Amino acid sequence: MKINGNEIKPSNVLQHQDTLWAVVKVQHVKPGKGGAFAQVEMKNLIDGRKLNERFRSEDKVERVRLEQKDFQFLYAQDDMLVFMDSDTYEQIELQSEFVGDRAAFLQDGMTVTLDMHDGKPIGINLPQFVTLQITEADAVVKGQTQSSSYKPAVLENGVRVLVPPFITAGERIVVDTSEVAYVKRAD
Known part of the structure; x- marks a missing residue:
């Protein structure tokens, strides 16, 4: 148009x-x-x-105008990511570079939206929030208050994120995938 x-x-x-x-x-x-x-x-x-x-x-x-289609993430193989069309069950493979750093947030069965133009994917939208477990978190330094500072933590997917001092290893948290930031404790 x-x-x-x-x-x-x-x-x-x-x-x-x-x-x-x-x-x-x-x-x-x-x-x-x-x-x-x-x-x-x-x-x-x-x-x-x-x-x-x-x-x-x-x-x-x-x-x-881009067509938006829902795909389900199936698995990663070498540097390729395999997705399945939720309507037709056709599978497509995309380079992991296509998703970029956010590929670490892909989870088996996760629904993503691909922006398509002439049948080719040109963009991907992950869910805004994902729930992940913390594998490592620094110990709380005595005297720090809840709002004064955040401490580094490592998520189960290897991504580093800053969390409030009261969060410990083993807890599940909600992470914003676009900002790669802590949002809240998972319910």
């Missing part, structure tokens, strides 16, 4: 320079001399490059 340059909004996906770009930031500028334009910061969905581009209101750009 073609849209005008002044209609671009953050989170839009655009077809520009023969590739897909996610709009990160848009600033509308009206200089004293000349016409108004939108200064758009974009991130390439394929290779992660960033681009700053100016679009005038009369410029036409192609806005792309």
Whole structure:
């Protein structure tokens, strides 16, 4: 769908320079001399490059709608991750680099959402929160208060996270996968 340059909004996906770009930031500028334009910061969905581009209101750009499909994580094999389509039961393999650092949060049977374009996956969304057990946690230093400082801990998946002093090894906690941060004790 073609849209005008002044209609671009953050989170839009655009077809520009023969590739897909996610709009990160848009600033509308009206200089004293000349016409108004939108200064758009974009991130390439394929290779992660960033681009700053100016679009005038009369410029036409192609806005792309991504299809979102639920997949279930099955297992990791070497550097490949295997997912199954929840509707058709077809399996696909993705490089672990596709998921990046967040691959450590994948758990057997976890449902993830893949952003698809022309039948190819171009993005992945993990659940925002996961529950994991702490395998190592530093001892509490006497005199520290609950709100003053956090201590390092290691989760069962090997990821390091900062936790409040009252959390000990063996406890289960809820972790925010996007921020890699402690949220609360698990129920």
